[in-house]
Amino acid sequence: MIELYLSRSGKPSARVKDINIHSPYDPIKEARKYIHTMFSNRVETVVLIAPGLNYLSLALLEKYPGIRIISLYTDEIFLQNRMIHENIGWFSKGGIPIRDFLFQNLPDMYLESVRIIEWPPSSRVFPSEVKNITREVAQYIRERNGSIKTTRSFGSQWIKNAIRNVAQTQSLSRITSNSSPIVIAASGPSLNKSISLLRTYRKNLVLMALPSSLRILSANQIVPDLFIHTDPGFFAGFHLHYYHSIPAVLPLTAKPLPESFNAPKVFFSQGTELERSLFDLIGEPPFLIPENGTVSGSALFFARNIGFSPVIFAGLDFSLNGLQSHCKPHTFDEFIEAASGRFSPLPTIYLKRLLSQGLLAGKSATTSALRTYAGWFSRFIHTLDFPIYRLFPAGQPVTGMISLDENEFKSLIEKRGPMQPLKITTSDSNGNSIDILLEKWRSDLSSLSELKKTHDPLLHDLLKYADIESYFRFIKKVSTLSDCDKELIQCRSALYRIIDTTYTHSEVY
Secondary structure (H helix, E strand, O other), rough: EEEEOOOOOEEEEEEEEOEEEOOOOOOHHHHHHHHHOOOOHHHHOOEEOOOOOOOOHHHHHHHOOOOOOEEOOOOHHHHHHOOOOEEEEEEEEOOOOHHHHHHHOOHHHHHHHHEEOOHHHHHHHHHHHHHHHHHHHHHHHHHHHHHHHHHHHHHHHHHHHHHHHHHOOOOEEEEEOOOOOEEEEEOOOHHHHHHHHHHOOHHHHHEEEOOOHHHHHHHHHOOOOOOEEOOOOOOOHHHHHOOOOOEEEEEOOOOOOOOOOOOEEEEEEEEOHHHHHHHHHOOOOOOEEOOOOOOHHHHHHHHHHHHOOOEEEEOOOOOOOOEEOOOOOOOHHHHHHOOOOOEOHHHHHHHHHHHHHOOOOOOOOEEEHHHHHHHHHHHHHHOOOOOEEOOOOOOOOOOOOOEEEEHHHHHHHHOOOOOOOOEEEEEOOOOOOOOHHHHHHHHHHHHOOHHHHHOOOHHHHHHHOOOOHHHHHHHHOOOHHHHHHHHHHHHHHHHHHHHHHHOOOOOOO
């Protein structure tokens, strides 16, 4: 029971079961002292977790006027009686999920300098609530920071890939609904353990491969029914050498498939304005798969769209086997082994790679990226209305995924009988020229003097992908138009270069 009362200074205070949330003497002085110890330099955004009556916001605004504060409360009583109403507030039973609230109020441009602060008295009184809120905030920030990092690395490549994929598309393919069991082959170390089962039950299930599993499937003479490919980068092309005659599922922003590829391509939309404008040229995609940062997540959305059941992941570990992060053989084994030598042995190379990826030691060794992916699945799976299985799960647990051993897998597959063959229909694309669209982009950009005056989401997408740093600086600036123009010109110049070099730049797989 939360009890509100007046402190000796005359300001409201609170306690729960005789444990004080704020000082019974002077809550403001207490908050000032805490903020002084926590902050030595100004930051743009602070997320306060369980701040009680939120004297922390008063102290922060007193020290750093104009700072952006987001407060996450454990109870509506604290939200209703908070000391300041100008900041952004949420409480745990307020209806809107915390992730949606953060998405609305903590956009990517503020993540670079965000600080998360827990109020220690609340952590003692509400330990489970504070732990859950902190975990959700940390997962959200990890995912969004991963998205920013990806955009920084691949934003311009997304535009190039999308233009090239549209220019190369002569027909559109669609996969009709199918209720067969599907196994999605990821490339974690446990996939080696699953190979014999996949070979034995190959005719009983649809097998969809993630690109990084194609090498091991090829080495074991297992031909998948299709593969899903979302990686925009150059090295993604190396995975695609192993099968050129099985259907591919991909977004427009994925690395274009090799010229030798001779199977249907099933495009899907990730819901961006860039894609919408390009799909207008070739025809509507069959379904939407939202951006989620991992190809295994896209594979899950795809399986749900088609109707496959049950959905079983193999090799989805989110953890390491010693220094091994992938199954063997793997596409990049030769590259890594070729770099080893007397003064740089193979274990040292693997360890350095893992350290650069944020190696996290413990009961189940993993990396920060793998932990983020596991957190995404744990948060998302409970929203689905069908079961998701994981064969021979190793390492990181995923809330909501059902573990399967060998006998359980056999029982699940055998009772379904032979799979339904995949049916893919193909039709000609609209055939409109992409040159017309590129000319329109150039025209729209050249006449644009200030992005804030336009609500065209396509232009925002294009400029962000072209130069995300300049774009974020531009969006945050509200001072002089000349400052804004400087950042805008940088974004536009980067985009002009991308458009103008798309057709002339050749790449080797």
